[in-house]
Amino acid sequence: MNRIIMLPILLPLCTAVIMIFFRRSIALHRILNTVSTALMLGASLLMLGSVRSDGILSLQVGGWEAPFGITLVADMLSSIMVVATAFIGFTTALYSLGAIDRKREHYFYYPLLQFLLMGINGAFLTGDIFNLYVWFEVMLISSFVLLVLGGRPQQLEGAIKYVTLNLLSSSIFLAAVGILYGTAGTLNMADLAQRIPLLDHQGLLSVVAVLFMITFGVKAAIFPLFFWLPASYHTPPIAIAAIFGGLLTKVGVYAIMRFFTTIFHGQDASFIHQALLIASAFTMVVGVLGAVAQYDMRKLLSFHIISQIGYMIFALAIQSPLAIAGALFYIIHNIVAKTNLFYLSGLIRRIKGSWDLREIGGIYRFYPMLGVLFLVPALGLAGIPPLSGFWAKFVVVKAGIDSEHYLLVGIALCVSMLTLFSMIKIWNEAFWKDDPRGEGGVEGEEYLRTPSVKKAIIVLPIVMLGCLTVAFGLWFEPFFELADRTACELLDRGAYIDAVMGERS
Amino acid sequence: MYSIILATASRYLLLLLLMFSVFLLFRGHNEPGGGFVGGLVAAAAYALYFIANGIEAARTIVRFDPLRIIAVGLLMAITSTLPSLVAGERFMTAVWFDTGIPLIGKVGTPLLFDLGVYFLVLGITLTIIFSLAEEDRS
Numbered sequence: 017m018n019r020i021i022m023l024p025i026l027l028p029l030c031t032a033v034i035m036i037f038f039r040r041s042i043a044l045h046r047i048l049n050t051v052s053t054a055l056m057l058g059a060s061l062l063m064l065g066s067v068r069s070d071g072i073l074s075l076q077v078g079g080w081e082a083p084f085g086i087t088l089v090a091d092m093l094s095s096i097m098v099v100a101t102a103f104i105g106f107t108t109a110l111y112s113l114g115a116i117d118r119k120r121e122h123y124f125y126y127p128l129l130q131f132l133l134m135g136i137n138g139a140f141l142t143g144d145i146f147n148l149y150v151w152f153e154v155m156l157i158s159s160f161v162l163l164v165l166g167g168r169p170q171q172l173e174g175a176i177k178y179v180t181l182n183l184l185s186s187s188i189f190l191a192a193v194g195i196l197y198g199t200a201g202t203l204n205m206a207d208l209a210q211r212i213p214l215l216d217h218q219g220l221l222s223v224v225a226v227l228f229m230i231t232f233g234v235k236a237a238i239f240p241l242f243f244w245l246p247a248s249y250h251t252p253p254i255a256i257a258a259i260f261g262g263l264l265t266k267v268g269v270y271a272i273m274r275f276f277t278t279i280f281h282g283q284d285a286s287f288i289h290q291a292l293l294i295a296s297a298f299t300m301v302v303g304v305l306g307a308v309a310q311y312d313m314r315k316l317l318s319f320h321i322i323s324q325i326g327y328m329i330f331a332l333a334i335q336s337p338l339a340i341a342g343a344l345f346y347i348i349h350n351i352v353a354k355t356n357l358f359y360l361s362g363l364i365r366r367i368k369g370s371w372d373l374r375e376i377g378g379i380y381r382f383y384p385m386l387g388v389l390f391l392v393p394a395l396g397l398a399g400i401p402p403l404s405g406f407w408a409k410f411v412v413v414k415a416g417i418d419s420e421h422y423l424l425v426g427i428a429l430c431v432s433m434l435t436l437f438s439m440i441k442i443w444n445e446a447f448w449k450d451d452p453r454g455e456g457g458v459e460g461e462e463y464l465r466t467p468s469v470k471k472a473i474i475v476l477p478i479v480m481l482g483c484l485t486v487a488f489g490l491w492f493e494p495f496f497e498l499a500d501r502t503a504c505e506l507l508d509r510g511a512y513i514d515a516v517m518g519e520r521s
Numbered sequence: 522m523y524s525i526i527l528a529t530a531s532r533y534l535l536l537l538l539l540m541f542s543v544f545l546l547f548r549g550h551n552e553p554g555g556g557f558v559g560g561l562v563a564a565a566a567y568a569l570y571f572i573a574n575g576i577e578a579a580r581t582i583v584r585f586d587p588l589r590i591i592a593v594g595l596l597m598a599i600t601s602t603l604p605s606l607v608a609g610e611r612f613m614t615a616v617w618f619d620t621g622i623p624l625i626g627k628v629g630t631p632l633l634f635d636l637g638v639y640f641l642v643l644g645i646t647l648t649i650i651f652s653l654a655e656e657d658r659s
Contacts, residue, residue, distance in 0.1 A: 022612050030599060036592040078605075079614040 018073040020066065021088045023059040024098050024137040027052055028130035035127040045126040046113055052130065053109040056137075057102040064095040068498070072505075072515035074143065082517050083207040089143035091512055092502035096344065097140040097270055100351050103484075104262050105133045107477035111359055112255045114466070114473035115366075120165050120253070128165070132158035132259070139267050143516055145196065145203040148271070149189055152235070156182050159264060162256045163248060174248035181244040185234035192227035195220065206516035208279050209509055225280045225288050232275070236268025238329055239298035242322045246306065249321070250314035250371075254362030257314060261321050262355030266347050269328050273343065276332065277506040292333035297427050300326030304434040308441070311373045313361040316438060317354070320397070323431060324350050330428060331412045334419045340503035342411035345496060349396070349404040349488055356393040356481035360386075363474055364446055366463045373445035380447040387447050389475075392482040394443065396489070398436035404488030407496070524573065531573035535582075538566030546639050547632075556635035560642025568650050576654040587647035594641030601633035 031052035035045050067073055073090040076082060090098070108129065116125055135155030142148050164175045197203055199217050212221060230241065237245040245265070249257055276288060303323025310316040328350070331343035361371070367383070368376040380387045396403035399410075409432060416425040466474075488495055505511055542562035549555025571579035604616040617629035 019606070019612060026599070026602075029595070033592055033595045033599065036588060036595070039588060076611055077613050079611045 018075045018090075020059060020063050021073055021075045021090045021141055024056055024063070024102065025088075025134055025141065027056050027059065028134040028137070032127040032130040032134070035130070036124070039124070042118070042121045045121065049126040049129065050106075050109045050113065053102065053106040053133070056133070057099070057106050060095065060098045060102040063090055064092075064099050067092055067095045068501075072511055074515045083202050083204045086147050087143035087204060087206070087516050088141050089206075089512070089516055090141055091515070092498070092505050093270070093273065093344065094140045096348065096498065096502060097266075098137055100266075100348055101133060101136050101140065101263060104259060104351060104355050105129075107355065107359075107480055108255055108259045110473055110477045111258070111362075114470040115255050115362060116253060123165055125162075125165060128158050128162050129259075132162065136263055136267055140270060143205050145193055145205060145208075149186070149193055152189070152267075153186065155264070155267065156186065159260060163252050163260075165256075166253070168251075171251040174251035177244045178248035181234060181241075185231045185241075188227055188234075189231040192224050192231060195227070196224045199224070204516065205274070205279055206513045209281075209513055210517070212279065221280075222287065225275075226291075228275055228280075229272070229288060229291065232268045232271040233295070234268070235265065236272060236325055236329070237265050237299075237322050238295050238325060239302050239322075240295075242299070242303070245322060246315060246318045249318040250312060254314070254358055254365070257318075258355045258358035258362070261317065261358050262351045265321055265325055266351055269325060269332075269343075269347060272329070273332055273340070273506070277335070277340065278509055278512060281509075289333045289335060292329055293421065293424060296326045296330035296333060297424055298326075299323065299329060300427060300431040304431045304438065307438045308434055311445075312371045313364065313373060313442065313446075314358075314371055316373075316442065317357055317361060320357075320435070320438070321354060323435065324354070324397070326431070327409070327412055327428060330421075330424055331415060334415050334421065335507075336415055336419055337500070337503045337507055338411065338418065339415035340506055341496065341499040342408065342415050344499045344502055345488075346408040346412060348495075348499075349408040349485070352481050352484050352488070353393040353396045353405065356478055356485065357390075357397065359474075359478050359481070360390050360393070363478065364390075366466065366474075368446070368451075369463075373442060375452060376446050377449040378447075378451035387443075389478050389482055390443065390447065392485050394439040395436075396485040398439050399432050400436070402486075402489040404485045404492075407489060407492045411496070523575075527573040531570045535566050535570050538569070539563055542566065542639075546635060549635060550631060556638030557642055559635075560639040561646065563639070563643045564646035564650070567647060571650060571654065576651065579654075580651065583647060587644045587651060590640050590644030590647065592644075594637045594639065594644055596637070597640060598634050598637030601630040601637060604630050 031048050035048055038044050063073070067090055075088045077086045077088060080086070112125070112129070132155060135151050135153075135158055138151035139148055139155060142151055160175065160179055163178060164171050193203065196208075199220050200208055200211050200215060202208055202211065215221060234241045234244075249260055252260070272292075276292075280288065300323050303319050303321070303326060306319035307316050307323060310319060324346075328343050328346050331339045331346060363386070364376070364379065365371050367379060370376050392403065396405040399405040399408070409428070413425050413428060416422075416428065542559040545554040545562060546556055546559035547554075549559065567579055567583060570582060602613050605612055605614040608614075608616055610616070615629055615631050617627055622628055
């Protein structure tokens with residue numbers, strides 16, 4: 017059964033290779049891309065089911081035993097993240113069918129998307145820190161290319177900031193990996209979890225922990241390391257921006273979650289948790305203030321990513337089982353809602369022909385159902401019951417009150433208000449007010465030219481993600497139970513270490 | 522700039538360097554060398570030919586689209602993982618044939634993987650060289 021761990025990595029790789037072989041046949045690319053992501057979703061659900069019933073799966077690649085070879089591990093956390101990746105990959109595949117232009121498709125858009133998904137899945141599934149670095153690079157290089165695909169000056173400007181800061185963080189990552197290996201003599205996560213408390217150089221380990229925090233802080237866009245995100249995420253086409261905004265930063269959050277529960281823990285990590293708490297407060301506030309000030313939909317949503325990351329980091333820093341479960345639920349809820357909002361902003365732009373909220377309006381009059389589709393993720397993000405965001409915030413806030421972080425809870429609630437405000441701003445400007453260009457409804461030429469099949473394909477992922485946001489809210493219990501089990505598993509660590517170090521083939 | 526000495530030499534050097542790259546590839550398993558270095562040397566051979574004879578001549582002599590070479594390399598690397606699954610071993614475990622082949626030595630899936638790396642590196646380097654050459658011309 018444990019061979020299934022390879023599937024989320026191998027599927028996109030094989031698909032991408034076949035696509036490169038038949039590079040001229042775009043129709044084949046589209047079909048393969050959709051089918052492959054659908055299969056990945058199926059495989060990842062199967063994996064989650066297996067992990068849930070039979071415990072953690074591990075695979076020693078090439079038959080090299082645990083501390084020496086590369087281990088792939090699928091525990092609850094990894095499996096859930098892979099399911100989320102596959103789902104977003106699938107919706108992006110659908111959305112791309114309708115929204116990506118011919119020229120990008122010819123320049124390897126679909127193979128790159130597959131490589132990106134492979135990198136993300138690999139990062140979630142690996143049990144080795146150097147291997148994690150490699151998967152980060154696979155993911156980043158694909159994202160670099162996807163970001164500049166099209167080659168408009170604006171894209172290149174955004175890409176320079178994105179590439180520079182991410183390369184810088186990668187080199188810090190590499191340095192930290194080197195120091196850690198020099199100190200502990202292993203890079204296997206489970207092995208490290210056992211060895212770190214016994215090592216002599218605890219001071220040096222704190223330095224390494226801070227270096228890792230900085231690296232993943234850049235990837236996750238935590239204050240004060242977030243500059244690259246709002247500078248670059250609004251430049252690529254919306255399908256790419258959606259998968260970046262939905263997934264890429266969460267890989268950073270996942271890494272922080274993995275490192276500061278499984279590997280670094282105990283009294284040594286309390287300093288890190290203090291730092292994370294302070295950073296999370298600033299991340300929430302700065303992100304949402306940035307969002308409130310924006311009129312470009314994509315920039316507004318980009319700043320929101322940062323603000324939401326703050327909540328996840330806040331919950332992670334508390335470190336109680338409830339808080340970790342809350343953080344995980346928050347990540348999943350946010351991936352779904354945020355990706356959906358990006359899709360919707362793309363659709364609004366298609367209909368009205370502009371990203372600028374001041375220039376558009378009156379959508380509600382002509383497309384009332386689109387208004388409903390928008391309100392679901394928007395209010396979900398803001399945390400209105402019964403949608404998913406309410407439960408996510410409720411659990412995080414409850415964990416905060418339990419651990420007596422009253423100030424931070426206060427900040428989190430105020431930021432929620434501002435989130436609601438900025439979502440209502442999009443609603444007011446784009447949907448409610450009359451179109452400032454008069455005539456009640458000027459439609460973008462792009463939209464008028466779009467055939468109705470394509471329109472349906474663009475709306476389909478939005479509906480799917482919207483349903484999921486509602487489902488998370490209405491059937492909160494089973495989802496939270498999964499998150500709760502994951503949190504217990506993460507904090508216990510014993511099962512993880514056993515699955516990797518204890519021989520099982 | 523066309524140099525008749527370099528152009529003539531590059532024709533023979535191409536063959537020599539390609540042979541050397543294959544030597545490096547086979548030597549690689551236990552000694553310095555391997556698919557990556559071999560692929561780079563092979564690409565350097567074509568790069569030399571391109572410098573001496575121009576981009577058109579180099580494209581003709583490579584014959585295949587470099588992108589296709591990349592795809593072939595990746596496919597070989599993926600294929601090398603299949604025998605481990607068929608043999609019921611853990612994923613990517615090396616599978617060796619019992620009998621060796623003279624000159625090459627023992628044959629197994631790691632060789633196929635290395636061959637994949639060889640073509641991948643060759644393809645990528647050629648893509649970069651050709652793209653830069655086109656850029657220069659336009």
